[in-house]
Amino acid sequence: EPEVTQTPSHQVTQMGQEVILRCVPISNHLYFYWYRQILGQKVEFLVSFYNNEISEKSEIFDDQFSVERPDGSNFTLKIRSTKLEDSAMYFCASSVLGTPTAEQYFGPGTRLTVT
């Protein structure tokens, strides 16, 4: 069964550095999402992406965040200047159609640690 994949599984970076988290959504899916989960807390929506543009973003997704679909398979989340509070698990998800028509399937996550 196809799954969403993410790399790296763990990223450690220093405050102020830029990081890029990578995701490969399920191949026939058209909608892509990023969520984050601070340790021990709930999953929070960051952004959704469809047809090469952002379709929705939350208050968390400020100017330091950006997303890109650089090619036909990858979907990336860039954090320009990381802060300590950006430390979290970042999940990518994809769905074949938009919510609520289709289910969202999550990747295994990238644990980002900002020191």
Place this chain on the structure above:
Amino acid sequence: GENVEQHPSTLSVQEGDSAVIKCTYSDSASNYFPWYKQELGKRPQLIIDIRSNVGEKKDQRIAVTLNKTAKHFSLHITETQPEDSAVYFCAAEGGGADGLTFGKGTHLIIQP
């Protein structure tokens, strides 16, 4: 925006007993309610979902009920087994939005 409340935060049941987790939501325009199971250090996995045109959905030992009038939905797990131990998250899609709003999670512990 949408707000989802989930209770209880921790639920301990004897193996073989039933478990019920409850969620409420605030946006009456929401019409999609998935449940995810997350084992320690792993991805959230969709286990069941319900859309607003039905009141109940069942898949083997798992069922979900939805009361749109009261704006609450519940997960029911019968004949619990040790492998059911995990954190369960409810979520709601705010009407017309793509992003899911999650509850805070319920840590389900199955006692042998």
